[in-house]
Amino acid sequence: MTLVPADLDAYLTANDDRIRGELFDFLRIPSVSARSEHDADTVRAAEWTARSLGAAGLTATVHPTAGHPVVVGEWRGAPPGAQTVLVYGHYDVQPAEPLELWTSPAFEPTVRDGRLYARGSVDDKGQLFLHIKALEAHLKVRGTLPVNVIVLAEGEEEVGSEHLASFIEQHVDLLRCDAVVISDSAMFAPGLPSVLSSLRGLAYFQIDVQGPAQDLHSGSYGGAVVNPAMALARILATLHDDDGRIAIPGFYDAVDEWPAAVREQMRSLPFDDEHFRAEAGSPALGGERGYTVLERLWTRPTCEVNGLLSGYTGEGAKTVLPARAMAKVSCRLVPDQDPTEIEGLMKAHLARVSPSGVTTTVTHLHGGRPWRAELKGPLFEAARRALAAAFGREPVITGEGGSIPVVGDFGRILGAPVLLVGFGLPGENAHAPDEWMSMENFTTGMRAIATLWDELAAH
């Protein structure tokens, strides 16, 4: 059985206080990428990251972009034939508001009950920093690493990573690698190391239904003029059947069923439907018949209404027959659904079901491809062993209902497999007041990642 290498473990233990102190310094920088008044802080966090990489033994460069800088650290001293790995993370954080809901100040790190509270603690400074410290342990203890390493830290993750894809494209030679490792997600539960198997994609539409040329009096025209709000409701009602399946013809054609073993493993995860329902605050759960809650969230596509607007929405009664009605509708996609193909199917379906008397237009606002990990191969196997060594048990395979577009960019541009292994926990308030990271996950995660590089080189 694999163990955490004793030399690295001893180094990390001996330097525990210093590492913690440095992490606190990093968290004290309010690098809020969404707020221009924090632009200087964001640059400061980029420079801090570069210095930290340098202190660990890497060569670090701060690259200006049209937005916030990208920091790249490199160490390329591994033996000939060794693999090159790229570690991605981000040094920017969400806004901290509403400040009054924080128990301790957002940018003054505070440990309570084993949790480190601070904006950015888990998303993503703590997880980026544990990678830097794992590299430092290798380089300080042994003067070398078994793999070549590139660390890529961006400052725009919380505002859509606007300049990252083009940065990667413009620096393909610099960033060429055999594997990408990202720690910006959560474990399924305390003590359960987790590897993310998939992300859902997205196809986001706006549906506009135009009826009469202007709002009409519902008494003078109602009954003879087609009501666009009612037409929209009837259109939206065609998107699902009574079993919760999406009724757009062809919608499931490209859906690649999950391997039975992965489904089996997902079904064995300790998941409490009632707890999930209570957390959402819903009267009851719903969704597609024949699937568990986790399968619905991780393995099945959706079609949701994100917004509705038509006619009079103020207080009281106004007898208007609206001129138009609008819906925002988005589909979460699973492999191998393609947002452009889904756009075509959606448009064809709406053209078919839109009634006469209104004009329906569909605009594709935003799309992203779904992603599925390679749950085999040297990178995955090394991660499995390293996580087992650090956490004392085999990792579980989890999914993610949301989308992280940058993951697809790495795969697409660099052609390398991506490993998503995160050390957050459910309830960590990543984008809310009182964000926290488990200190135990920080120290154990650091050891797991330190072990990962040995394991990747050893097999």
Add this chain to the structure above:
Amino acid sequence: MTLVPADLDAYLTANDDRIRGELFDFLRIPSVSARSEHDADTVRAAEWTARSLGAAGLTATVHPTAGHPVVVGEWRGAPPGAQTVLVYGHYDVQPAEPLELWTSPAFEPTVRDGRLYARGSVDDKGQLFLHIKALEAHLKVRGTLPVNVIVLAEGEEEVGSEHLASFIEQHVDLLRCDAVVISDSAMFAPGLPSVLSSLRGLAYFQIDVQGPAQDLHSGSYGGAVVNPAMALARILATLHDDDGRIAIPGFYDAVDEWPAAVREQMRSLPFDDEHFRAEAGSPALGGERGYTVLERLWTRPTCEVNGLLSGYTGEGAKTVLPARAMAKVSCRLVPDQDPTEIEGLMKAHLARVSPSGVTTTVTHLHGGRPWRAELKGPLFEAARRALAAAFGREPVITGEGGSIPVVGDFGRILGAPVLLVGFGLPGENAHAPDEWMSMENFTTGMRAIATLWDELAAH
């Protein structure tokens, strides 16, 4: 064949210039009931109306209310056994804004191409004033009237007649009558005198669908939590069947089919579907199968969405699973549907079709009963003959898709039949810039009403 009495006709012809001048004075008063800066003007219009009634030979009183005054004129000198008629009109007007869209100033009456342009010309000062002048003709020429007359002019019609029903209830003895005559509507077409056969009622609801306790991330929860906006769309889609009929069980039970003769007459009216469609600006007309456009507007109930609101409605894409969704939904009702009964049917239907996973509440915001005229009896027959005498042809029977709550109040509180005979025309811009009244309809309408009192007494 009935003719306009020659003595009254001669008087009105001889006094034509003076009558027109007085009407212009009336129209110059900007009695905008909705704007408190015009409160003094509204009082001035009430006093002007009272003086005009006095000059015609009636006794007039201005009654203060909690809002704008009610003016009551009386003449009770008819022979014993004569009927008492009540004429209702209003001296207040809609706001004139946007002023820049008026060809000539809103409160400076101007005649162009036989049309008198001014705010209030047709709605309703011109129509109220022609009644006063018809009474004046009788009293000046003959010193008497064949019926007792009460004129009730209010100043809050354009702001919901808030204090009128209670005024009527508090003055039942003063206002007791055998018939009510109202001229505040339009003829079907130029040269086609029209009697209004019906008004639709209203049952206006707000439907609130509550899903999760707060907005959720559509990636993290979508597929397993019931989406209240989608649930609302599916609920609204159950309100009609594919033939445009309302699918709420029991909804049509109280609908009293129109007499075949009235339907036949409506079908013979010169109505151009294409003109109506173009005026509405709709790509195509729609509605309940098996009925003409006019039947749909006048004789059939509706169920319309007046407003929709849920989730994100701004520019671009936001991946929110909304916590709630709201629709304003109103039903136009026809005799003998009752708003309270419809409320019960609506609530029962929505309770049946609302899916699990959301909580649906229905609030009844506003209701009004439909109304149907007695298209027979002495009042209707007298109107038929009087209109034929003045306009040279029999009146047509028209309907009205909208609601005028005060009509029901007269019937309910005073127990008298109501005759709606108006002299407006389609396209008269009653609530828009360039409001106008046909001068020919004004002078002919005045003679029709003068004739009406003779005819009512003679049979």
